[in-house]
Amino acid sequence: MLKIKTLLKSLFASLPLSIFLMALYAACIGWATFVERDYGTLVANDVIYHSWWFETLNAWLLINILGCLRQSIKLGVKISMAIFHFSFVVIIIGAGITRFYGFEGNLVLKNGETSSFIRSADSFLNVLVSNEIGENSSPRDIDPLASFKEGFEINLSPYVRYSSFTLKKEVFDKFLQIKSIDIINYSLQSLYADASKGEPSEQDIAEAKKQNHYIAAFEVEYDGVKKTIQVSNRGEISIEKFGNRYITLSWGPKSMLLPFSITLQKFEVINYPGSQMPSSYASYVEVNDNESGDVFEYKIFMNNVLDFKGYRFFQSSYTTNDSEDGVIYTGTVLSVNNDPGRILTYIGYTLLIIGAIWLLFDKDSRFRQLGDFVQRQKILSLFVGIVIISFIEPSIASQANAHHSRLNTLDISNKIDANAKSKNQVQAFMRYFDELANKQQELEPLLEDSSLEAIKARLESLRNIPKDYLQSFSQLQIQGMDGHIKIMDTYSHEVMRKIVESSTFRGLKHNQFLLGLLALPYDMAKLRFIRVKNKQILKMLGVNQDAFVSFNDLFVADSLNDIYEYAMFPTQESLDKFKQGYKLYHFVITAIKKPESERNEFDKQILKLHDKMDYLMPFSIWNYMRIFPNPNNINLDLNRTSQVGNLNMETKQGEDKSNNDIIGTSVVPHEEISPDLFHELHTWHSLGNPFLLKDPLLIYFYNSLVIALQQGILQNDWSRLPQALNAIHDYQERTAGVLYLDSMHVKSELLLNSIDIFPISQYFYLILGMILFFIALIAIIINKKIPQWLGRSIYIILMLVFISHTIGLLLRWYVGGHAPWSNAYESMLYIAWASALSGIVILRKSYFALCGSSFLAGMALTVAHWGFMDPQIGNLQPVLQSYWLNIHVAIIVASYGFLGLSLMLGAVNMILFIFRNPNRPQIDSSILSISAINEMSMIIGVLMLSVGTFLGGVWANESWGRYWSWDSKETWSLVSIGVYACVLHIRLLKIVHIVYIFNALSVLAFYSIIMTYFGVNYYLATGLHSYARGDAANEISIRIIICVGITLLIVLLAFLKRKLPQTKDLYG
Template sequence: MNQMQMFVNGIMRGFCSFFVTFVLLITYGSACAVATFVENDFGTPSAKALIYNTAWFDLLHLLLVLNLIGILIFSRVWQRKKYASFLFHSSLIIIFIGAAMTRYYGFEGVMHIRESERSNTIESQEDFITILAKIEDKFYRAFFPTTITPLVQKKFHQTLPFEGDNLSVQYLDYLPAKDKMDSDRLKVKVSFKGESQEIEIIKNTKGENIAPFVLGETRFALDWGSRVVALPFFIELKDFQLDRYAGSMSPSSYASEVVVIDSKNNVEKPYKIFMNNVLDYGGFRFFQSSYDLDEQGTILSVNRDPGKIPTYIGYTMLVIGLLWEFFAKNGRFVRLSNYLKSQNLAIVFAAGLSMSMPLYASGENINDTEQMTQNIESQNPHMQGELEIPPITNESILDLIKNLKEKSKEHSERFGKLLVQDFGGRMKPVDTLAMEYVHKMTKKDGFLGLNNMELFLGMMVYPNEFKKVKMLALSTPKLKEVIGVSQEEKYIAFEDLFVGGTYKLGNYLEEANRKKPAMRDKFDKDVINVDERVNVAYLIYTAQALRILPSFSGEGDKWFAPSDAIASFDKESASQLQKLFGAYFNSFHYGLVENKWENADLALDALEKIQQKFGANLIPPQTQIDLEIFLNHYNLFKNLMPLYLVCGILLFAVVLVQIFRHKKADVLASRVLYWAISLLVLLHATALGVRWYVGGHAPWSNAYESMIYIAFASGIAGVVFFKKSYLAQSMASFLAGISLFVAHLGFMDPQIGNLVPVLKSYWLNIHVSIITASYGFLGLCFMLGVLTLFLFIFRSAKYPELDRTILTLHTINEMAMILGLAMLTIGNFLGGVWANESWGRYWGWDPKETWALISIVVYIVVLHARFMPKGDNPYVFASLSVIAFYSILMTYFGVNFYLSGLHSYAAGDPLPIPVFLYYFVGFTILLIILAARKGDLPSPKLS
């Protein structure tokens, strides 16, 4: 008995070891990674059928939890008074219990209701085979779940009781859809009372493809698809409301005015369901999911979640436990901090990273516009008839550009302050529109020596001249050959793309658009990009982009371009507008030739008064307009980039002098550089605040904004959290500069846009700010790891300070990783709360959230590697911290630009893998190998 007990104890201790933990975690992370690529290539159902919803994946979860429970028991953390550690590790067990309850006992479906109609039925998300039968005027129904996808087909042979006999349904074959117009088909064999028949079922869309058949004297029907579930109450849709951004088709928000009708409980109560505002009734939760194209119906996500309470309890325990760990006297973080203090390196903590964050007069419009036009005409004799000044010819285009550069600056700046409504409905200065459009066409600033507004106005006033100017960027030699320009040309003219009225790119564009994004080569992408630049140029030449005129009638929030306004307004208003713009174009030409702009400025006065009078309800505060123009002309984030890099490199050089020359670093130089970096971080925070104010939402809603926020998190990590470690500060400053450099690469779009409805949530600020800031800390870990490996290479008796420096960097690296992993974990789980409160599920295995989970798993392995034999070593930790950062790169860049999903900025349209990435990986491997020769330095002993 004792031997058996010892054997069992040995097995338990073997299973409850960190070695088993690492095997399970690596297996788990690898399975999740494979699933994201399966989902991208074969769809979400295939990923769920192959991995996420399988018994072995559920077993893997269970083994991880059992392993964790065993380690907690054998390590007796509560006896060692490690209460914070016990709390947040135990929270994972509670979260698992809640997730299991949701997984096995929860329900998810969709309810579709049209206005003035009611419904009590839900379509399940899971697919079922449903058998309907009619026996002696009685109807019978039976069903069972199926998993049939293009990648995975789980064959079945189900036997169901029917009126004292058995009905058998057997899988025969699966025929996937050939194209979008086709549907999946399933062949089955049905047997009943000794008779059999082969049936082909088309996958249903809302129950439209039921397959009827007869066996003996019994009539049957088969249905394959979602199962219809009846609720004990009705939801009636009184009104569906869709709000769009002013003057655009982009949804700002949508909501459903409904009434819950429960006759059994005598309830008839109105509710309003909209994004982030959920209806809870009868154990079910209803979320605003989508709507019908005619805006007369709503689509509600519905779920029943018995695991919500334990899951939320687990989340709360996790957050409290992780925060507590930073202050627990016997916790790892405090012990690391004490070691640094013993090295005379004080660590200063911060409380947190996140920033705190008209009257329409009918009948007056025509007279006012007419009076404005008359005022201009009365003061400008040249405008009372056709100008005598000869038009500028093709030969004098250089003179035109010269005049624009020398004479139009002040006027163009004033024109840039007029407001325009973009096609997404956002109100912004014309200056912003000009910057966006000119950048789109030319891919640079200062093209032809003109600022963006000068070029924009020149193109609009002199379209025929500028159509001949080479200003549309292109790259591929094949496209240059197709268009018929020299291979040395970097730009083409608008007119180069047309011959005899035929668009040269027409056929190539159609062919490129027909291809799947992943199948497009560089030529296809260049064709699409050049076509986009052509369209942008056309919008400027025709002034279609210049939506600067509000409606004179006060109806609606749409603003109009001049030609649209003239075509849409009443005859008298249109006539006055035509005169006004004719007057402006003439006076602009006059001003450019004679350098007299008074009359052109009078036209701008008229346009400003029109905007103030008829569009006051959409005009933002003047401060917001001025700040946006300031951001356009003084790109603070781009200008901070070289300053961060220079300060980081200089501070690093100062520290190297101390290490390799056995001299104290220049204290004055170090302090000056520290305060310089601190000033840069302060300017960075100010710039983020300005962008927040200008955009009207937190500046981390797209790829560009999240990147500049990561740069801020990197900078503040060095300045605040590692104040006395000049090496950490130099790496943090360098990382901030690199992050800003990446933010301003060509594939990042710095344009401020409107938020989609789901992002209008306080959860956005909480979840995204925390999880994005974690990338800054983990990026700092990467930099510190690289630096540590470099120092390992140069270890020798000649440089005795190197070992002490390596141990210091190792300690800072581990502390930064604990902070980064805690933020990544908390941010990821808070994202689950956001998802559950917004659309009714914590976790949808979206590639972005899945790779964030994989990153958590990776960094858990890195932080716990010290429990493995030979794992408690600064060299091992530095190597792993460098390798681990590739999971963050995949989470941030790889998912956003190579995988499709809810969080994907490119929606599955992959970019070519940069060549430098291969060199980057090679450099990493070489660095780790070279450092290994002298990687025998033991970890510091913590008190």
């Protein structure tokens, strides 16, 4: 009996086994993400996530947690620790209930359509047996809705060959037997069957595997007849006759009847102004309860769920039709679930949060014990306060959100009747046109001088544009292709970064550079500022000694006149000449025809260079500058009347508007404005080709600006420039309505662009972190304290850098109108901020913690500015407009900062191990102190990572109805939790050299975070959270391989001096 009890304890209440199961669990789900990348989500679910052995592993881990928790309670474990660990038990049980008793599906409705059926998300083998039929009947005579009376479903996996089954069931007093025979990957088989194409490539095989098109063969026996039936998992029906009945088999979703019906009254999509990017989409439905007879209406949109009779309906997607008029939205796709485990799972999440916070304050917890060891208790309360404050949107961000949410009431301005303009105004307008034409004729001879000296002189004049005028140009507003309104200063930064990949060119700053493209297109075409990294392309272009090429270098020299003619007057004839003269034309066409997954590095660089060429085609830049609002724009500002008219026309107070061409506005509710009209009125327009302009107003804008610039460049007379800029400013303010950025927003965006705080902070963090590291290391080796004045001076400088970094994030929050962690670039800025916070504010009294956090913050900012992350501020997809998302990302990304600090402290200890010497006992003491701080940082990081990951589940469940979908990002977050949980619990195994092992593992464990962030975003490129793949993945892979090599070298060198006797205080 004792042996059985010991065996049960070793199997179901063993700490070593629990740690092993956690590691095995993390390895399995990590492996599943690679299976998903290579074979698709369906295969990953069937082979791993939904397999019997994985469910067994979950149950085994659950029982072990309960068993270990029971033993710990007997030994007097603290309540906070018990609650935290018990929360995982509740979460796993809730997930199990959802897995086995819940279901998911979707409901597709066209406008005006009613339905009581949903389609399941899982695939089934659907079997139907018909009533008796006549001998001469055919499948065409059978109505499946009326004639098939017996049916059932079998949950079917594409990998049924690994778990083959035989089904026996009595149907109409006769036994029906269905036996699985085999299953094939149809896409893969077809690929090999097509011998005309030769041996398929690895890429073709990989793509075929991911198509998930399978055909299963079944042996069906009924009424003495035995047949083989093949069915595809694409939902097609296979029908065969057995005696006097028909049997149909289909492999796909099954239909489920709802106890109520839903009618789609209207589906609405609202795009961001001036773009095809959805801002929101909503389904207006009517619900009819069949049992009670109640009828009610409801609006379903992202983050607003219809919850009725245990069913939850989420806005998932929509259906469209392409037409000559563009995309037509024809209906809605609602995801549906019935989740009996949701409440229990949420209880588990609540216990997790309570336990995590309690652990930080429990005076007997491991965290506080470590705090006592390094005398840091006072810092923890400050940490919690800062974390709470960081989740509350500052007032500056609230103002931004208020500005972006004023889309509830609309104020429509009527179009001006051009014929109502006064005669005097028209005459003044024409005189100014004549004056501009005369000035243009005067300047043309000066521009014809294309010598190198003349071009240099004109560039020098660009650098001499008066500061006030340059400032005025930088404050012009422009609408991006995603509908985001920004200032010209931001746009010129983007153009400079895109083309030159630098902040300056020959002394020209971004605004001067853009003005050069506008005013001196032929001069700029001759200058080499287009950065090209591919040596093969440089050689093709005949540029062998430079990494930069000019626009003219891209074309055959003899064809440049034809190219310029095409830029000004595009015709079919000039287009043909353009193709002949463009050196890269055939390479571009070849690259475009290839699927993105098949493009090699050369193809990608060719397309990148082609994109730059398109920007630099003379006069082409005007096509990208959407600076002219629709004059019929909707004005959302109810405090003023929209004035749309000539530039010098204003309505004076008390003036009779009946005699003016400014027509008063009317106020209407938002619901009365159709999405198409809303989008049209909020779309800004570019000038287009200046040589094809017909609108006198646009001709005026173009001529006045270009001639004013050329007059200043050639004659050093800038007198016309303020008038030209003010005219555009005035037009924008009069016509942009609510989209017009106020002065505070403009000044904030200018400040954010001008101070360039993040690259500057990067260098300060790195330099100060390295200085502090070497000072602290030398102080330990020579056994002397760091002078207090020196330590305080470095700390004060780091604090100032951190404050500047914080101000930069707040400015970006205000300018963007959303929390600054919505894309890869912003999340790296936030990781750097959290890293700095962890050391500078929370663990500031340890110089090694301080230098580690500073260096890590600098490295995070360095990665952000490597070049593959786009710093551009843009609009958010509807699913990202959630307060739950802000909390989730804020916590989980901040955890990376603490776990990164743990990495740095572990690396510092590895270096100290290398320097250990019997004559330097102070090094051993420092290793123990740093190990304690390391563990504290890891505990904070793991608690935040756990809470943040599961709060992400709340966001997902409230947004699209599935709190855990094994998306690669959330999967690797769980892997990271498992990895760090193993590292934190390994000290309980009482193994030798625990200090060395813990610190070495703290370094190696961070690679799970790197995989969670970079691996998923840039390498796996699967799931909802991925950002990109290709160039960035290759660039990151090389750097990570180098880091892995350096890490392993340091760990191995430290291994030689791993024996540290002084461990009783921490690990006794």
